[in-house]
Every structure is written in C-alpha cells, then in structure tokens.
Amino acid sequence: MEIMTLARPGLSELVTAVRGVTHRYADPRTTVFAVADVLREHLPSPEILTEAERAGDAAGYVGHTLYTEDAFSIMAVVWLPGQETAIHDHIAWCAFGVLQGAEYETLYRFDGDHLTEIGRSANQMGHVSGFAPPGDIHRVRNIGEETAISLHVYGADLSATPTSVRHIYDLPVR
C-alpha cells in the first residue's frame, strides 16, 4: 500500500505549483508544457522517495503514486539497470523529469498492423519534458548502470484509474 503524505521533501511545493497551472488551461498541450515548466523549476531530489523505495525491485520497475487529486497525479518510478516498460500509450498528458540516472525512450508510430520507430532520446538526470496523446506511443528503458528514478505528473486522477497506460502494443516494429 502506498503512503500518501505531503511530508515527502519537495512534494508539497510541487503540488501547489502544478495545481496553479492545471487549473489555468483547458488545452492538454498547453497544460503539459506549463506543467513541464513547473516541474523544471521544482524538480525534487531522489530523496522524495525513501531509501527502501529508491532501492527498486529486481522483479521489475516500480511506480510509487505520491499524490492524486481530480486534475492530476504525481508518480515516481524506480528502474534498476536493464528494466523496461512494454510499448504503450497513455490516457492523459504527462510531464516527467529524471531525478537520478538516465531514462532511454523510444517513440513509435502506429501503422495498423505494425509500429514504426520514429525517434529515440536519452534523458539524463535533470531532463524534463512532456507529451499529450495522441502520438505518445513509447517504451522507456534503463540501459545505464545506475538505478534510474523519474517523476511523472499525469493529467488524470490515478486514485480513480490505477494506471496511466491506455493501451499496450504487442505488434512487430519495422
């Protein structure tokens, strides 16, 4: 069970700042860029997670839901070296920042019976960016040697819908 507390270092300031912009814009793309700016300015340290949480899990990457309200949720994800997501897209916009290590992201385009790779990025510690569906099909992996930690702000109440994933794509990549 997740511990939901604003006492985590940096969380309360981030929640207040994110709330200030999510209620200002109706358009998801405008909102996610504004949230990314807020996240860049208020990016917490890895100590927003406890030492036990930062240790990760050999069974797979772990998401910790740190905060939820109607308009947005904040989740931290811990990736040990070699761990990766399935290829997926999302139910809502997402702004994310890398708190430790690096995340490697591959972007895909849906072409009916297959996917086409359309881009790659290596997001180092301190990197912040965001996206809004559609066109957000991706896979994230930690191919580095250090445990990676990222912080995600999703434009959805993840207490009502426990995952930000809309769809998992099990298709050949060409």
Ligand SMILES: [Fe+2]
């Ligand atoms: Fe994702």
